[in-house]
Amino acid sequence: MNGPAKPGAGLEASRVSFARGDRLVVDGVDVTVPRGAVAALLGPNGAGKSTFLHLVAGVVPPEVAALTLDGDDLVGLRRRERARRIALVEQDAQVPDALRVDHVVGLGRIPHQSAWGGDSARDRDVVARALAAAEADRFAARRYDELSGGERQRVNLARALAQEPELLLLDEPTNHLDIRAQLATLGLLRRLAADGLSVLAALHDLSLAAAYADHVVVLADGRVAAAGDPVDVLTPPLIRAVWGVEATVLRHPSTGRPLIAFAPAGPAPDAPTDAAADPGRPVGSAPAPA
Template sequence: MSALRPGAGLEASRVSFARGSRLVVDGIDITVPRGAVGALLGPNGAGKSTLLHLVAGVEAADVAALTLDGDDLVSLRRRERARRIALVEQDVQAPTGLRADHVVGLGRIPHQSAWGGDTSRDREIVARSMLAAGAAEFAERRYDELSGGERQRVNLARALAQEPELLLLDEPTNHLDIRAQLATLGLLRRLADDGLSVLAALHDLSLAASYADHVVVLANGAVVAAGPPAAVLTPELIRTVWGVEAHVLRHPSTGRPLIAFAERADGHAADPPTDGTDAAAASVIAGPGGPEGFAP
């Protein structure tokens, strides 16, 4: 990783985005301090992927105040934004026949001149990124012949090769077996400990609780609750947002929340939520920032 500048990390406020007549993201506030792992949680369609795209600049927000270390992201040129923010998406299309290490090398483009080509430093960063992401063993294989899990590791390596200050990930454990999931989230934890800001959309609540400093729960494009995992991930919140019953236990080694899902007493799943919010969910607020904030 490149030397990270000191700063406050990501600060996003009033982020709104509509697709046609549908409001997909509705006035979201969120911050991710330097050295923190934030987890975006919520059911399908909650707005997690869209929010990541808006922060990364893949899509333009209708309304937003977005800063990274105090710099206005909206006004940054696309190349400069790509130097500072990397996004790992669930599915990435690469040109047919491209080797995995060449796909990772695409992450160096924002740092290269138009006619400079790869340097020895670029190649060193690519190799180091593939090793960190667990993708070194298939560096010379064609990307389009890799399994879904192998592609996911290559996509992460490509993002690391960008040497970002903010790393965004959309379901980074998708397609991975449990060992690879733990390795990936452990890597994100170490990157954050070294000063990187990390924000990942995750489906697995227990994994999020195990590795994140802070979780933000979305429903219908709005923040329902935010704070430390132990304060936010309660049975009441899970029932309200996901429509399932859950027991929140404590991991015997780490003491962090461990979520066990259960059917209702009548053997049926809990009724699905209507609008994703209620008084119980709204009351799950931790830290001075309220439900939108990410208290450092």
């Protein structure tokens, strides 16, 4: 969806803080997403991932922050200008009732349109390409409120792509998707990054993050617990400290990227064997006829 990569440093976020009441939800977070990279924002529920994305997108203003995109200050940008440069894919987007899918995706063109211009031929072309990229074109004429959760997620992604952003923020983009759609979505993010887009996605699946991200940032209690290459960051001690679970980190046989296998929360039941079912019969032999 994007043209050739532009020079610049991508997203630079430092000292990002936000409090809700007396509680610091995001506490001095630093995140860098180079242009043309996919970064994964990881952490348990309540770590501050969604809030951080909202702060960068300007949905809520940070209390303390230095935010730049390709060297330009984001905090001082007007909302419309920020929407031209940053798109946010939320888990539950607010969409007017009975709106058709292609019209929902067309909402992504609003920041680029004049007050009286309406849809241009280019707007319609961008919407069509966004629908195709997100694999949502086959239900473009259906009503958004009649779609499944996974179909809505694809439409929300297409709407963000229609904004033609320089920075794409995603809050659990694989939520509600089956495994094929998850892999297709993350593969699309990699291709978009190769075209020069900066991508920051909050994810729960550590193995998917390790498979597709160039850089991971782990949040815990609103602070950065670790950041860097997935190979260096996603280690058993870090996973134990942040998520409170035991894990073994393997290597994918084809890509060499980390694969995380989690230990069961409790003692695993012994698998039944033929011998257990019939102590007098050797394992693997056929049962005696009745």
